[in-house]
Amino acid sequence: MASEGRQRVIIERVKPEIDCGRFPIKRVIGERVVVRAGIFTDGHDRVAAALLYRHTDESEWRETRMKPLVNDEWEGAFTVEEKGIYYYTLQAWVDHFQTWQKDLQKKSDARQDVTVDLLTGAQLIEQAAKRISGAHAEQLNGWAETLKKAEGKASSKALSEELLSLMDACADRSLATTYGKELAVVVDRKKALFSSWYEFFPRSLDSKEGKHSTLRDSEKAITEIARMGFDVIYLPPIHPIGETNRKGKNNSPVSEPDEPGSPWAIGSKEGGHLSVNPMLGTMEDFERFVKRAKDHQIDVAIDIAFQASPDHPYVKEHPEWFKWRPDGTVQYAENPPKKYQDVLPFNFETDNWQALWEELKSVFLFWIEKGVHIFRVDNPHTKPIAFWEWVITEIKREHPDTIFLSEAFTRPKVMYRLAKVGFTQSYTYFTWRNAKPDLTEYLTELLETEVREYFRPNFWPNTPDILPEFLQFGGRPAFVIRLVLAATLSSNYGIYGPAYELIVHDALDGKEEYLDSEKYEIKQWNWDREGNLKDFIARLNRIRKTNAALQTTWNLKFYETDNKNILFYGKTSDDLSNVLLIAVTLDPFHIQSGTLKIPLEELGIDPEQPFLAHDLLSGDKFMWQGESNFIELNPHVLPAHIFRLRTRMRREKDFDYFM
């Protein structure tokens, strides 16, 4: 029979609350946390509720009042302003004064005698005055006197907002219910939500006549990547590559002596995860590269692949971190019948697992020292999820700027769990969602379920591992279509280049693997080849940078059109100062036309007034009026419109625009 028997208010079903509070939600600086809960008490008493929140560095809770919606559902919100971890919880109490006012109002309306009720009110006010002091208390005592002297005739005064607000400020919370959990928010820097990634192999980017190029050679490319508008350069593993079972061209199990091997076969006598492949240059070259990128506001992300080539120093230093077979050989990676003989997985069930965890953590810390604050993690779903939770939490505690991108294209529950345990951004199934129902269904799952609270999508139309069929067969229009979709549906996106902008579409027969993949050989790119997409990409990224609506994923809304090959959607800033309507044909072959149904009411547009739709991709301007507007998309010219709307009605300063 606990002492809280008199805490009559119930707080239940708080949202967001991931897996009963086991995991934090995610936000970036400046985003809002909207909290809802069921809050109610027995009987007819009025309830008041507060949302409490604090940054982990603050000892005191801050507070904002919650508002009732319908059916005992309440809502409150706060904005996160600092990186790190915030906590939030709820408090609610029976508000006897508000209840009294409500009842007085009803009795007053029914012309019932309220003499005793006013005395009751005066009592409540006097009790409140005793809880506080100073001017506030004096004011309250004044009110109590007024009510006592009124002889039943002071209802209108007693019902005043002024009195309510005075009483509310010193409400009796001694029997308040506090929600039993403190729920966490991980707050990241803005790039966690808005980033444009460019992946390339430095050994090929500036290759001349098939010669291995270096980080120094690649420095020149930074300017061009910056011109295209990317703000993350992501490099596949930059470490020494093993020689034992080195892979040859097109994933051949046998290689010629001069072949470079797969960068994911990490480790040789020249070092492991803390070394730079000498073919790429020195550690100093790497640090210089990172600095050069930083000069362009570009983060360098490196790939963290926790696996070892048979030549990795770990194999001799820590044989217990690997599995050994009955014939005395070390177990290489396999997913039968596939074999990956150039790669050894770690045995996370080793008795010496704690040392292994510490060592892997030190890899992240090492590269953070070298200026890397973004890590793309290779195949995280093949390492224990508990490890990721531990290592990401450990690292972000000291380095809250760090961003971890999860490269997991696996079962949905596993992908989501990796996000829950801490990955900042995640690869998605976008890569294989091409048709309208598939895209809308998937985006709806990502955006309109609890998933949005912890899983930040990063959309990749291609990767070195995946050349999707749509790109193999759809020609240039397909590349433009997928690029526009990735860059406008999701605020985080990336491409693997120069294969992308050069429209490389030859695949291994019947597979989604690149033919003559750069993973196994040095490629020689003609980066300025005619027909490349570099200028288009630059335009698209410029549109992203100058339109706030594209800098978040959470504002996406799908709208109606009568053509099932056209995807029509909108993105707007909260204050509607930036309104984009985007139409993309999903058909790379034929001209598609259709009628867009503009959500006039939602956008506050007068159906009787014309408004300007400015296509930011083509530069064309259209005067539209009313709900229905016809468009035609020729994929060979431009398969998409990104309309920025300007409406005469909404903002005076847009008026000039029409002149």
Next chain:
Amino acid sequence: MASEGRQRVIIERVKPEIDCGRFPIKRVIGERVVVRAGIFTDGHDRVAAALLYRHTDESEWRETRMKPLVNDEWEGAFTVEEKGIYYYTLQAWVDHFQTWQKDLQKKSDARQDVTVDLLTGAQLIEQAAKRISGAHAEQLNGWAETLKKAEGKASSKALSEELLSLMDACADRSLATTYGKELAVVVDRKKALFSSWYEFFPRSLDSKEGKHSTLRDSEKAITEIARMGFDVIYLPPIHPIGETNRKGKNNSPVSEPDEPGSPWAIGSKEGGHLSVNPMLGTMEDFERFVKRAKDHQIDVAIDIAFQASPDHPYVKEHPEWFKWRPDGTVQYAENPPKKYQDVLPFNFETDNWQALWEELKSVFLFWIEKGVHIFRVDNPHTKPIAFWEWVITEIKREHPDTIFLSEAFTRPKVMYRLAKVGFTQSYTYFTWRNAKPDLTEYLTELLETEVREYFRPNFWPNTPDILPEFLQFGGRPAFVIRLVLAATLSSNYGIYGPAYELIVHDALDGKEEYLDSEKYEIKQWNWDREGNLKDFIARLNRIRKTNAALQTTWNLKFYETDNKNILFYGKTSDDLSNVLLIAVTLDPFHIQSGTLKIPLEELGIDPEQPFLAHDLLSGDKFMWQGESNFIELNPHVLPAHIFRLRTRMRREKDFDYFM
């Protein structure tokens, strides 16, 4: 860096789990608990999972294996066999042997060399043998030898089910993950799920010339109530009624000296909640009444209304349990502008709340002593929800047979919370759901959401407080319609009689209150009046008793018909030995006809073969064939069919039926 770093399996999102395990789910003896969870591990390893469960009296867990469905969702189930509380939790582990078999199968299929793999398998088997002893261990060692000697040629043996099952029985669970919570199931006796309630006022049932009748008089009625097929008799409060501010006829604030008052104004100088109103008889009479009912397998339920008349002994003994107004008067119940001057609510915020809670608990215990095991609780939503959780838990610990029916027609979250904290059955909004979309939507909420795990509906077409409009204006057909719906949609239902079976439909003007309500006066019923529904009720309850499909609520399914005034639904026993299809017109005025779409495939009926539909209400038999069957319902004759299907195909023994 916890030691569980090597526990690689994740168990998440266990269902059912109410509010993070804060509340138990509910079952009756013999029902199944089907548990689902997301269970997976990193990488490609196979996982095994067990559902653990135990009755609170057992110290050891019992175990049943779970099976994977799709997308890492697993399912397991157990049946509860004893009253009281069960617990369940989950355990899951990486199954290295199963993983090895899966990989061996793939390599074998790809005709890869498996020499070393068989040695690896032999190692796993030998390790397993070391974990156990005796014949099982010897058998395993035999297998290990076979695999070692096979020189790569024993794949088919190694892949055998026999070996898998031997290994499974001694799987290495040292790194198993156990779900962190033990979730509770409250198991009730069967009546908690299948009950037919009859409510009446004993002071009126055998009244002659308006004279107050007694419990002794009412004994005669028990036989008739039993004949109608009810198994719960529910009596409004049987305690002495206060005289101060006693209510008169039709809720008048003033009463004549000979008026009996409302039974809910509990307490007078003759006693309070532990006394029997002398006008009804003595405590011995009450106990006799309970025994007489028991002779007919009828439980007597009494109403527990925690409130007091101004004359209740509590008011003097415990003034601190009430609210006092500034003018020195005691605060009566009110919901402005409504006043209930004959009733004082308890002040649960009193400093002496613990004594109040104990006193109220003692009321339940007192009546349990007198043979009452079912309580209908009046307005539980106006008392602290924490109190109900405490008192119901306390009482059910010693008296697990006790059933508590929550009379809360209030906001949905409050109703559901009351069920979560322990109420066995609950009043519902059924009383006001008349149209087809309203009924289907509401039943879908009750049956196809988590609510079904803890909220057992009890459907009441009328109560002494509510004469719904549909009954006021729909005549006899309306009463039949609502009765059939209540008794067949929900396995728990009740009526307030004799007003119901006598088709009393006069209401206070514009209200859903009975005119000349029995709550405030003695009524003289002519129970055998022509046109009464007693025989029909008896038939309906007999159908309920002889058809297992009607003895649970959870098997309801709605089916298609082309008439929006006809509700068509089915109930079947798990083994399909009892199949009912029910069609009810919702229109009490006009003949309605339509085509029912019989779910042939679901019911295992051959579309080419005729089957018998036996209307258990009318006794008519129809030979049907195929999916579409036409019906016509005349509300003035019989507004419903309850078809029991007999199909030649399904069971041979039904064959006789056609002869």
